[in-house]
Amino acid sequence: MEEIAVRTGDFQSWAREKVFMSKTFAQYMKSLFTPFNLITGLILLFGLSLIVLRYIQGLTVVMHPSNTYPWGLFIGFGLLCVVPLAAPGFVMASAVYLFGLREYRPLLRPAVLIGLLGYISAVVFLLIDLGRPWRLPYPMLVSYGTASILFFVSWSVASHVFLYLIEFFPAILGWLGETRFRRWISKLTVGAAMLVVMLSTLHQSGLGALFLLMPGKVHPLWYSPYLPVFFFISSIFAGLSMVILVSTLSAKLLRDRADVSFLANLDNLTLGLGKAASVVLFTYFAMKVVGIAHGSHWNFLSTPYGLWFLFEMVLFVLLPCFLFASGFRNRNVALIRFSSVITIVGLILNRLNVSIITFNWTLHHREYPKWTEYVIAVTIITIGVLVYRWIVNRMAVLREYGGEEH
Numbered sequence: 001m002e003e004i005a006v007r008t009g010d011f012q013s014w015a016r017e018k019v020f021m022s023k024t025f026a027q028y029m030k031s032l033f034t035p036f037n038l039i040t041g042l043i044l045l046f047g048l049s050l051i052v053l054r055y056i057q058g059l060t061v062v063m064h065p066s067n068t069y070p071w072g073l074f075i076g077f078g079l080l081c082v083v084p085l086a087a088p089g090f091v092m093a094s095a096v097y098l099f100g101l102r103e104y105r106p107l108l109r110p111a112v113l114i115g116l117l118g119y120i121s122a123v124v125f126l127l128i129d130l131g132r133p134w135r136l137p138y139p140m141l142v143s144y145g146t147a148s149i150l151f152f153v154s155w156s157v158a159s160h161v162f163l164y165l166i167e168f169f170p171a172i173l174g175w176l177g178e179t180r181f182r183r184w185i186s187k188l189t190v191g192a193a194m195l196v197v198m199l200s201t202l203h204q205s206g207l208g209a210l211f212l213l214m215p216g217k218v219h220p221l222w223y224s225p226y227l228p229v230f231f232f233i234s235s236i237f238a239g240l241s242m243v244i245l246v247s248t249l250s251a252k253l254l255r256d257r258a259d260v261s262f263l264a265n266l267d268n269l270t271l272g273l274g275k276a277a278s279v280v281l282f283t284y285f286a287m288k289v290v291g292i293a294h295g296s297h298w299n300f301l302s303t304p305y306g307l308w309f310l311f312e313m314v315l316f317v318l319l320p321c322f323l324f325a326s327g328f329r330n331r332n333v334a335l336i337r338f339s340s341v342i343t344i345v346g347l348i349l350n351r352l353n354v355s356i357i358t359f360n361w362t363l364h365h366r367e368y369p370k371w372t373e374y375v376i377a378v379t380i381i382t383i384g385v386l387v388y389r390w391i392v393n394r395m396a397v398l399r400e401y402g403g404e405e406h
Helices: 003-019 025-031 035-057 088-098 104-132 138-142 148-177 180-213 227-253 260-295 298-302 304-329 333-357 371-394
Strands: none
Touching: 025 260, 035 371, 088 104, 088 148, 088 180, 088 227, 088 371, 104 148, 104 260, 104 371, 180 227, 227 260, 227 333, 260 298, 260 304, 260 333, 298 304, 304 333
């Protein structure tokens, strides 16, 4: 009995320090009553109720799919937007391990966490759209087609979640106070990171390859044989922009969870990321021009869809490209951070243009996502933000544990 009491006391001590952030349970619960948590609580209550209703009464309760417009926000945003926005992991892994830019290592772990939560969110969106989550392994292991792009993408996304877990596992073990396995797992992170880079190169472009099957449905200004290349390049500047935005917000809102090194170097690292984003955006713009020339689609630029295309390219590609370059040249970190927001919005607009807005562009009848789709999308993103905050508050994401190898 005495031994059990000691173990119970040890667990309570551990929970108080590691889970409740050195507070008693009552103090911790009281600290949760903030305006932010109350708002997010209402969002979760409403959104999760809609998700439960979807599984009880079917997909048509929360959206109105049809053979003409089969994809709503769950695919158009939840998969096609969230996956490139989850690219920080492979972008920063490439910088640190492939190109040897070790000075960017402080941004690697938050980037990996963004990637992990992003891919899990994409899977959740996909399961809400498809239903029957208990059959998730079926198309991957039982009835599959190796020539299917979706078969490849599904395996790639599943592998990403596993590899990101390996990369992030040292932080989890450090939080648990385990040092022996943490050092052993740390040796696997480099190999996992390299696999992440290779798989990301393939499946980011694979999402674009899905639309190669629809040359008559996607508007010619957005359709191109180079779509896989466009999707891959855009995922790079999306990943860079997400690292800039999330690291900035983390430094401001979770400042007490970051170490001095992270805060002191963040501005210089942000300038470097802005320079890289400018180069990638210019490359993307040049490739889009090549795509139009290859298809001889110049005549479409004078149409209403052409004006919408120019709006996307000028405001969300060229403008942030020059803003990033100007910010780097003048060492204006605030301008680079502002540009990252524009770039992220532009990425989302591009994916929605391809999958929803310009899809079946020749038809007169248009269908738009139901309001419940927006609520569910906001709910899943809110959960991702809350999980990110919970983890950063407790684990070494913006800081290093004592003695941790660099």
